Amino acid sequence: MPPPLLERVFYRDRPAVSSAGPRGSPNGYAPTPIHADRRHCRTQRINDRGGKSAATHNRQSKGHCTGALYATLARAGFFPEAELATYMQPLTRLGGHPDRTKTPGVETNTGPLGHGLPVGVGIAIAGQIDQAPYRVFVITGDGELQEGSNWEAAMTAGHRKLSNLTLIVDRNRLQQGARTEDTVSLEPLADKWRAFGWNVAEVDGHDIAAMIPLLDGSIPRERPLCVIASTIKGKGISFMEDQASWHHGVPSADQFAIAMKELEA
Numbered sequence: 001m002p003p004p005l006l007e008r009v010f011y012r013d014r015p016a017v018s019s020a021g022p023r024g025s026p027n028g029y030a031p032t033p034i035h036a037d038r039r040h041c042r043t044q045r046i047n048d049r050g051g052k053s054a055a056t057h058n059r060q061s062k063g064h065c066t067g068a069l070y071a072t073l074a075r076a077g078f079f080p081e082a083e084l085a086t087y088m089q090p091l092t093r094l095g096g097h098p099d100r101t102k103t104p105g106v107e108t109n110t111g112p113l114g115h116g117l118p119v120g121v122g123i124a125i126a127g128q129i130d131q132a133p134y135r136v137f138v139i140t141g142d143g144e145l146q147e148g149s150n151w152e153a154a155m156t157a158g159h160r161k162l163s164n165l166t167l168i169v170d171r172n173r174l175q176q177g178a179r180t181e182d183t184v185s186l187e188p189l190a191d192k193w194r195a196f197g198w199n200v201a202e203v204d205g206h207d208i209a210a211m212i213p214l215l216d217g218s219i220p221r222e223r224p225l226c227v228i229a230s231t232i233k234g235k236g237i238s239f240m241e242d243q244a245s246w247h248h249g250v251p252s253a254d255q256f257a258i259a260m261k262e263l264e265a
Protein backbone atom coordinates (compact mmCIF):
# COMPACT_ATOMS: atom_id res chain seq x y z
CA MET A 1 0.00 0.00 0.00
CA PRO A 2 1.73 3.21 -1.08
CA PRO A 3 1.76 6.24 1.23
CA PRO A 4 -1.11 8.65 0.65
CA LEU A 5 -0.49 10.35 -2.64
CA LEU A 6 -1.96 13.69 -1.65
CA GLU A 7 0.35 14.10 1.28
CA ARG A 8 3.43 13.15 -0.66
CA VAL A 9 2.73 15.37 -3.61
CA PHE A 10 1.44 18.27 -1.59
CA TYR A 11 4.57 18.60 0.45
CA ARG A 12 6.61 18.93 -2.69
CA ASP A 13 4.70 21.91 -3.96
CA ARG A 14 4.04 20.01 -7.14
CA PRO A 15 0.90 19.76 -9.22
CA ALA A 16 -0.94 16.77 -7.87
CA VAL A 17 -2.64 13.96 -9.57
CA SER A 18 -5.83 14.18 -7.75
CA SER A 19 -6.59 10.87 -6.30
CA ALA A 20 -4.98 8.21 -4.30
CA GLY A 21 -3.81 4.78 -5.13
CA PRO A 22 -5.55 1.58 -6.02
CA ARG A 23 -9.04 2.35 -4.81
CA GLY A 24 -10.86 2.60 -8.08
CA SER A 25 -10.87 6.35 -8.00
CA PRO A 26 -10.27 8.71 -10.91
CA ASN A 27 -6.68 9.55 -11.58
CA GLY A 28 -4.57 11.70 -13.80
CA TYR A 29 -6.11 15.13 -13.46
CA ALA A 30 -3.87 18.11 -13.78
CA PRO A 31 -5.01 20.60 -11.20
CA THR A 32 -5.25 24.25 -12.00
CA PRO A 33 -2.60 26.43 -10.40
CA ILE A 34 -5.15 27.96 -8.07
CA HIS A 35 -4.88 24.69 -6.23
CA ALA A 36 -1.30 23.83 -6.85
CA ASP A 37 0.39 26.91 -5.61
CA ARG A 38 0.67 27.61 -1.92
CA ARG A 39 1.36 31.29 -2.44
CA HIS A 40 -2.00 31.71 -4.05
CA CYS A 41 -3.65 29.72 -1.34
CA ARG A 42 -2.30 32.22 1.16
CA THR A 43 -3.20 35.34 -0.76
CA GLN A 44 -6.78 34.18 -1.26
CA ARG A 45 -7.62 34.18 2.44
CA ILE A 46 -10.56 31.91 1.81
CA ASN A 47 -13.08 32.10 4.58
CA ASP A 48 -15.42 29.31 5.55
CA ARG A 49 -17.96 31.60 7.19
CA GLY A 50 -19.10 32.87 3.81
CA GLY A 51 -21.47 35.81 3.51
CA LYS A 52 -20.38 39.41 3.34
CA SER A 53 -17.39 38.87 5.58
CA ALA A 54 -15.74 36.41 3.23
CA ALA A 55 -12.80 37.68 1.23
CA THR A 56 -13.51 35.28 -1.59
CA HIS A 57 -15.94 32.61 -2.58
CA ASN A 58 -14.44 29.70 -4.44
CA ARG A 59 -16.37 27.22 -6.53
CA GLN A 60 -14.69 24.18 -7.93
CA SER A 61 -17.13 23.29 -10.63
CA LYS A 62 -14.99 20.40 -11.84
CA GLY A 63 -15.93 18.48 -8.73
CA HIS A 64 -14.05 15.39 -9.85
CA CYS A 65 -10.75 17.04 -8.88
CA THR A 66 -11.18 17.03 -5.14
CA GLY A 67 -7.67 15.80 -4.47
CA ALA A 68 -6.12 19.13 -5.36
CA LEU A 69 -8.93 21.02 -3.65
CA TYR A 70 -8.55 19.13 -0.36
CA ALA A 71 -4.79 19.57 -0.32
CA THR A 72 -5.30 23.31 -0.73
CA LEU A 73 -7.99 23.54 1.94
CA ALA A 74 -5.84 21.57 4.37
CA ARG A 75 -2.93 23.89 3.81
CA ALA A 76 -5.25 26.86 4.33
CA GLY A 77 -6.16 25.42 7.73
CA PHE A 78 -9.71 24.22 7.18
CA PHE A 79 -8.89 20.77 8.50
CA PRO A 80 -5.75 18.95 9.66
CA GLU A 81 -3.34 18.00 6.90
CA ALA A 82 -3.12 14.51 8.38
CA GLU A 83 -6.75 14.03 7.40
CA LEU A 84 -5.69 13.93 3.75
CA ALA A 85 -4.74 10.32 4.42
CA THR A 86 -8.46 9.49 4.73
CA TYR A 87 -9.21 10.60 1.17
CA MET A 88 -12.02 8.44 -0.25
CA GLN A 89 -11.84 5.99 2.64
CA PRO A 90 -15.07 4.77 4.25
CA LEU A 91 -16.68 7.44 6.49
CA THR A 92 -14.18 10.10 5.42
CA ARG A 93 -15.06 13.79 5.24
CA LEU A 94 -13.01 13.89 2.04
CA GLY A 95 -15.13 12.15 -0.54
CA GLY A 96 -14.77 11.87 -4.29
CA HIS A 97 -16.78 15.05 -4.87
CA PRO A 98 -16.95 18.19 -2.73
CA ASP A 99 -19.71 18.10 -0.11
CA ARG A 100 -20.46 21.26 1.84
CA THR A 101 -22.15 19.29 4.59
CA LYS A 102 -18.99 17.31 5.26
CA THR A 103 -15.85 19.16 4.27
CA PRO A 104 -14.88 22.41 5.97
CA GLY A 105 -14.16 25.10 3.40
CA VAL A 106 -16.38 23.64 0.71
CA GLU A 107 -19.20 26.06 -0.04
CA THR A 108 -21.00 24.27 -2.85
CA ASN A 109 -21.53 20.64 -3.74
CA THR A 110 -20.26 19.97 -7.24
CA GLY A 111 -19.75 16.93 -9.39
CA PRO A 112 -22.57 17.31 -11.85
CA LEU A 113 -20.72 19.37 -14.42
CA GLY A 114 -22.16 22.75 -15.30
CA HIS A 115 -23.31 23.78 -11.82
CA GLY A 116 -20.37 25.75 -10.49
CA LEU A 117 -20.57 28.75 -12.78
CA PRO A 118 -24.34 29.31 -12.38
CA VAL A 119 -23.95 29.16 -8.60
CA GLY A 120 -20.95 31.49 -8.75
CA VAL A 121 -22.87 33.95 -10.87
CA GLY A 122 -25.69 34.00 -8.33
CA ILE A 123 -23.27 34.75 -5.50
CA ALA A 124 -21.57 37.43 -7.58
CA ILE A 125 -24.94 39.07 -8.28
CA ALA A 126 -25.68 39.05 -4.54
CA GLY A 127 -22.31 40.69 -3.92
CA GLN A 128 -22.99 43.30 -6.56
CA ILE A 129 -26.41 44.12 -5.06
CA ASP A 130 -24.99 44.26 -1.52
CA GLN A 131 -21.93 46.16 -2.68
CA ALA A 132 -19.98 43.55 -0.74
CA PRO A 133 -16.21 43.53 -1.16
CA TYR A 134 -15.80 39.82 -1.80
CA ARG A 135 -14.79 38.25 -5.08
CA VAL A 136 -16.00 34.98 -6.57
CA PHE A 137 -13.78 32.40 -8.27
CA VAL A 138 -15.01 29.43 -10.27
CA ILE A 139 -12.95 26.67 -11.86
CA THR A 140 -14.43 24.66 -14.70
CA GLY A 141 -13.07 22.00 -16.98
CA ASP A 142 -13.08 22.68 -20.70
CA GLY A 143 -15.20 19.67 -21.63
CA GLU A 144 -17.56 20.89 -18.94
CA LEU A 145 -18.26 23.95 -21.07
CA GLN A 146 -20.32 21.72 -23.32
CA GLU A 147 -23.02 21.95 -20.63
CA GLY A 148 -25.51 24.63 -21.72
CA SER A 149 -26.00 25.92 -18.16
CA ASN A 150 -22.58 27.55 -18.39
CA TRP A 151 -23.65 29.72 -21.27
CA GLU A 152 -26.83 30.90 -19.57
CA ALA A 153 -24.65 31.91 -16.65
CA ALA A 154 -22.08 33.51 -18.95
CA MET A 155 -24.77 35.58 -20.62
CA THR A 156 -26.10 36.78 -17.28
CA ALA A 157 -22.64 37.60 -15.96
CA GLY A 158 -21.82 39.60 -19.07
CA HIS A 159 -25.13 41.44 -18.99
CA ARG A 160 -24.68 42.39 -15.35
CA LYS A 161 -21.01 43.25 -15.77
CA LEU A 162 -20.03 41.10 -12.80
CA SER A 163 -16.55 42.47 -12.27
CA ASN A 164 -16.36 40.54 -8.97
CA LEU A 165 -16.40 37.23 -10.86
CA THR A 166 -13.39 35.32 -12.21
CA LEU A 167 -13.69 32.06 -14.07
CA ILE A 168 -10.70 29.83 -14.68
CA VAL A 169 -11.15 27.32 -17.48
CA ASP A 170 -8.77 24.38 -17.19
CA ARG A 171 -8.07 24.13 -20.90
CA ASN A 172 -6.40 20.74 -21.08
CA ARG A 173 -8.24 19.85 -24.30
CA LEU A 174 -9.30 16.48 -22.91
CA GLN A 175 -12.60 15.40 -21.49
CA GLN A 176 -13.68 12.05 -20.12
CA GLY A 177 -12.93 9.81 -23.05
CA ALA A 178 -11.55 11.93 -25.87
CA ARG A 179 -10.26 15.31 -26.95
CA THR A 180 -12.67 18.21 -26.61
CA GLU A 181 -12.23 19.30 -30.20
CA ASP A 182 -13.11 15.80 -31.46
CA THR A 183 -16.20 15.63 -29.26
CA VAL A 184 -17.96 19.01 -29.34
CA SER A 185 -15.44 21.64 -30.33
CA LEU A 186 -15.05 24.70 -28.16
CA GLU A 187 -12.92 26.92 -30.35
CA PRO A 188 -12.78 29.80 -30.83
CA LEU A 189 -13.17 29.72 -27.05
CA ALA A 190 -11.79 33.15 -26.18
CA ASP A 191 -14.00 34.81 -28.78
CA LYS A 192 -17.04 33.07 -27.33
CA TRP A 193 -16.43 34.60 -23.89
CA ARG A 194 -15.76 38.01 -25.39
CA ALA A 195 -19.02 37.77 -27.31
CA PHE A 196 -20.80 37.14 -24.00
CA GLY A 197 -19.36 40.37 -22.57
CA TRP A 198 -16.38 39.03 -20.64
CA ASN A 199 -12.77 40.05 -20.49
CA VAL A 200 -10.49 37.18 -21.46
CA ALA A 201 -6.92 36.31 -20.53
CA GLU A 202 -5.16 33.37 -22.14
CA VAL A 203 -2.26 31.97 -20.12
CA ASP A 204 -0.08 28.95 -19.61
CA GLY A 205 -1.93 27.38 -16.70
CA HIS A 206 1.31 25.93 -15.32
CA ASP A 207 2.92 29.38 -15.14
CA ILE A 208 2.07 30.42 -11.62
CA ALA A 209 3.79 33.80 -11.94
CA ALA A 210 1.57 34.63 -14.91
CA MET A 211 -1.58 33.48 -13.14
CA ILE A 212 -1.25 35.39 -9.90
CA PRO A 213 -1.67 38.96 -11.24
CA LEU A 214 -4.82 37.81 -12.99
CA LEU A 215 -6.28 36.49 -9.76
CA ASP A 216 -5.09 38.82 -7.04
CA GLY A 217 -7.41 41.69 -7.90
CA SER A 218 -4.60 44.07 -8.80
CA ILE A 219 -5.99 44.77 -12.28
CA PRO A 220 -9.19 46.86 -12.11
CA ARG A 221 -11.92 45.76 -14.48
CA GLU A 222 -15.55 46.41 -15.25
CA ARG A 223 -16.50 42.98 -16.56
CA PRO A 224 -16.25 39.36 -15.49
CA LEU A 225 -12.92 37.77 -16.35
CA CYS A 226 -12.42 34.39 -18.00
CA VAL A 227 -8.90 33.05 -17.59
CA ILE A 228 -8.31 30.36 -20.17
CA ALA A 229 -5.51 28.39 -18.58
CA SER A 230 -3.80 26.02 -21.01
CA THR A 231 -2.72 22.95 -19.10
CA ILE A 232 -1.49 19.43 -19.71
CA LYS A 233 -3.61 16.86 -17.98
CA GLY A 234 -1.42 14.60 -15.87
CA LYS A 235 1.52 16.97 -16.14
CA GLY A 236 4.73 15.76 -14.59
CA ILE A 237 4.03 12.06 -15.02
CA SER A 238 5.36 10.96 -18.39
CA PHE A 239 2.98 8.11 -19.08
CA MET A 240 -0.10 10.06 -17.96
CA GLU A 241 0.48 13.36 -19.72
CA ASP A 242 -2.22 14.28 -22.23
CA GLN A 243 -3.75 10.81 -22.20
CA ALA A 244 -7.56 10.61 -22.08
CA SER A 245 -7.37 7.05 -20.77
CA TRP A 246 -5.97 8.30 -17.45
CA HIS A 247 -9.15 10.18 -16.70
CA HIS A 248 -10.33 7.02 -15.00
CA GLY A 249 -7.04 5.16 -14.86
CA VAL A 250 -5.74 3.62 -11.66
CA PRO A 251 -1.97 3.16 -11.49
CA SER A 252 -0.48 -0.19 -10.66
CA ALA A 253 2.00 -0.27 -7.79
CA ASP A 254 4.85 -0.05 -10.29
CA GLN A 255 3.29 2.85 -12.14
CA PHE A 256 2.65 4.60 -8.85
CA ALA A 257 6.30 4.30 -7.90
CA ILE A 258 7.40 5.70 -11.25
CA ALA A 259 4.90 8.55 -10.97
CA MET A 260 6.15 9.57 -7.54
CA LYS A 261 9.76 9.40 -8.67
CA GLU A 262 9.03 11.66 -11.60
CA LEU A 263 7.12 14.14 -9.46
CA GLU A 264 9.95 14.23 -6.97
CA ALA A 265 12.65 14.71 -9.60
Ligand SMILES: Cc1ncc(C[n+]2csc(CCOP(=O)(O)OP(=O)(O)O)c2C)c(N)n1
Pocket residue numbers: 029062064111112113114140141142143144145170172174175176233
Ligand atom coordinates in the same frame (compact mmCIF):
# COMPACT_ATOMS: atom_id res chain seq x y z
C1 LIG B 1 -23.44 16.46 -15.86
C2 LIG B 1 -22.31 15.47 -15.85
N1 LIG B 1 -22.13 14.66 -16.89
C3 LIG B 1 -21.10 13.78 -16.89
C4 LIG B 1 -20.26 13.69 -15.81
C5 LIG B 1 -19.13 12.67 -15.79
N2 LIG B 1 -17.85 13.32 -15.93
C6 LIG B 1 -17.00 13.53 -14.89
S1 LIG B 1 -15.60 14.30 -15.32
C7 LIG B 1 -16.06 14.34 -16.95
C8 LIG B 1 -15.17 14.94 -17.99
C9 LIG B 1 -14.94 16.38 -17.73
O1 LIG B 1 -14.04 16.90 -18.67
P1 LIG B 1 -13.43 18.32 -18.40
O2 LIG B 1 -14.52 19.26 -18.02
O3 LIG B 1 -12.64 18.71 -19.58
O4 LIG B 1 -12.56 18.09 -17.11
P2 LIG B 1 -11.03 17.66 -16.96
O5 LIG B 1 -11.05 16.40 -16.18
O6 LIG B 1 -10.42 17.50 -18.31
O7 LIG B 1 -10.40 18.77 -16.24
C10 LIG B 1 -17.31 13.76 -17.13
C11 LIG B 1 -18.01 13.65 -18.43
C12 LIG B 1 -20.49 14.57 -14.73
N3 LIG B 1 -19.69 14.59 -13.65
N4 LIG B 1 -21.51 15.46 -14.78
Ligand SMILES: [Mg+2]
Pocket residue numbers: 141142143144170171172173174175
Ligand atom coordinates in the same frame (compact mmCIF):
# COMPACT_ATOMS: atom_id res chain seq x y z
MG1 LIG C 1 -10.62 18.94 -19.83
